[in-house]
Amino acid sequence: MAASSPRSSAQILDLAGIRLRFGNHEVLKGVDLKVEAGQVVVLIGASGSGKTSLLRCINLLNQPYAGRIDIDGERIFDHDNHGRDRIRLPMREINKIRSHTGMVFQQFNLFPHMTALENVMEGPVIVQMKSKAEARARAMELLASMGLEQHVDKRPAQLSGGQQQRVAIARGMAMNPKVMLFDEPTSALDPELVGEVLKAMVALAKSGMTMVVVTHELGFAFEIADRVVFLDAGRIIADGPPAEVLLHPEHPRLKGFVTRFHESAEMLRPFLDAR
Amino acid sequence: MFDYTVITSNWQLILQGLWVTLYYTVGSIAVGLAIGLVMGLIQLSPFKILTYIGRIYVEFFRNIPLLVTLLWIYYALPIFLGVNITKGWAGFAGLSLYIGSFYAEILRGGVQSVDRGQTDASVALGMSYVQRMRRIILPQAIRRMIPPLAGQSIIQMKNTTLLSAITVPDLLYQGSYISSFTYKPMEIYTAIGAIFLIILVPLTLILRKVERGHVGGH
Numbered sequence: 001m002a003a004s005s006p007r008s009s010a011q012i013l014d015l016a017g018i019r020l021r022f023g024n025h026e027v028l029k030g031v032d033l034k035v036e037a038g039q040v041v042v043l044i045g046a047s048g049s050g051k052t053s054l055l056r057c058i059n060l061l062n063q064p065y066a067g068r069i070d071i072d073g074e075r076i077f078d079h080d081n082h083g084r085d086r087i088r089l090p091m092r093e094i095n096k097i098r099s100h101t102g103m104v105f106q107q108f109n110l111f112p113h114m115t116a117l118e119n120v121m122e123g124p125v126i127v128q129m130k131s132k133a134e135a136r137a138r139a140m141e142l143l144a145s146m147g148l149e150q151h152v153d154k155r156p157a158q159l160s161g162g163q164q165q166r167v168a169i170a171r172g173m174a175m176n177p178k179v180m181l182f183d184e185p186t187s188a189l190d191p192e193l194v195g196e197v198l199k200a201m202v203a204l205a206k207s208g209m210t211m212v213v214v215t216h217e218l219g220f221a222f223e224i225a226d227r228v229v230f231l232d233a234g235r236i237i238a239d240g241p242p243a244e245v246l247l248h249p250e251h252p253r254l255k256g257f258v259t260r261f262h263e264s265a266e267m268l269r270p271f272l273d274a275r
Numbered sequence: 276m277f278d279y280t281v282i283t284s285n286w287q288l289i290l291q292g293l294w295v296t297l298y299y300t301v302g303s304i305a306v307g308l309a310i311g312l313v314m315g316l317i318q319l320s321p322f323k324i325l326t327y328i329g330r331i332y333v334e335f336f337r338n339i340p341l342l343v344t345l346l347w348i349y350y351a352l353p354i355f356l357g358v359n360i361t362k363g364w365a366g367f368a369g370l371s372l373y374i375g376s377f378y379a380e381i382l383r384g385g386v387q388s389v390d391r392g393q394t395d396a397s398v399a400l401g402m403s404y405v406q407r408m409r410r411i412i413l414p415q416a417i418r419r420m421i422p423p424l425a426g427q428s429i430i431q432m433k434n435t436t437l438l439s440a441i442t443v444p445d446l447l448y449q450g451s452y453i454s455s456f457t458y459k460p461m462e463i464y465t466a467i468g469a470i471f472l473i474i475l476v477p478l479t480l481i482l483r484k485v486e487r488g489h490v491g492g493h
Binding site: 059061091092095096097098099100101102103105107108109110111112113122123126127171172175181 | 390392393395396397398399400401402403404406410411414415418
């Protein structure tokens, strides 16, 4: 695993020195994150550690006050430490780059006035100006791959949480994204629905999709992630292969975090016993 | 005894009053919607100054009784500006400014009531502000705004009776006029009340039906 190697064969994401403030509270205190094509990177950390904030910086849903962001070699953001622009992209350019990333939210955020199919077609038709026929064909294909062919004409309110989240994944994938961003995609789901969403995400990862995932599903992280990144109080304090980060935590904060999970969820018990 | 002839022999005066009432109702609703749209949307803009202007406008006209606004525009404003304002324009302006402040609140509230996640999702797809508003936010907001907008418009029709205080010959003014020479206030004011009921009760029922249809969702 080329986890922390400086070699950048096909770097999809390159964030450097990201600093983010909400009012007087500094949420991210200089974060560096590189993601290579095809990698699955899982961000973990206690609530308030900044993992969701960091994810939302990638497509500028959160605007950092300092740092640099490259997506697939294109510089989309560059501020020095005094908040001065080094580059300033017009909104249209930013929107274009955003359209090359897919995002899946904790609360699904499907458009309630549209059917599942229309939700998936919306981005390609309105933003990428594809023909309706082309967008429909691709949307049908994606929804089928999510096992939702029987639900394409339903509104979000008629779907279960797990189905909604799979529609949301299809909606993100419809943009042919260079990277898929997941913000706690299973946290709002009833326990019995978590599996179907994780399954869809595993399939996506195996298909070679580049993914950045904020999650508390350490089992998913352990099995699927190429790298696990642990954030604490706005800083990355561990970044490496899952076995290293989750099974041999060195930093005391990480140790505490992982131990709490071991105790409560017991997800990693089989792996720990086998060790 | 209830003397119908007072109404039947003066129906033309009553009809004139009804036209005036409807004219001011529809006209002030149309202008008020335009005012409300501007004053509501500028409160959602990122520019602080515009937000304040919108807020001040809303709080100003919403918290002064309409009767006071009408009297002030008709009697006091000409003294301030040193110009003459006809009672028609004064009434029209007062009604429009008043309802505009309520519409502005409904519009602002409607847009803000749409979940933030909807903005997040559409931004993440790369939609521009205009695309977002047109495709995602407004379609959801308008659904929620229709009932309060319609309700406020019904109140507006009743509020036009205040025009009689500045001698605009609306339905109520005509009624007072008829009763002043027939000495039959019971018949006349009963008829005027009935006319409002006949117009507004069906509208209210339709509104309720529309509302139920939308709350039902699909």
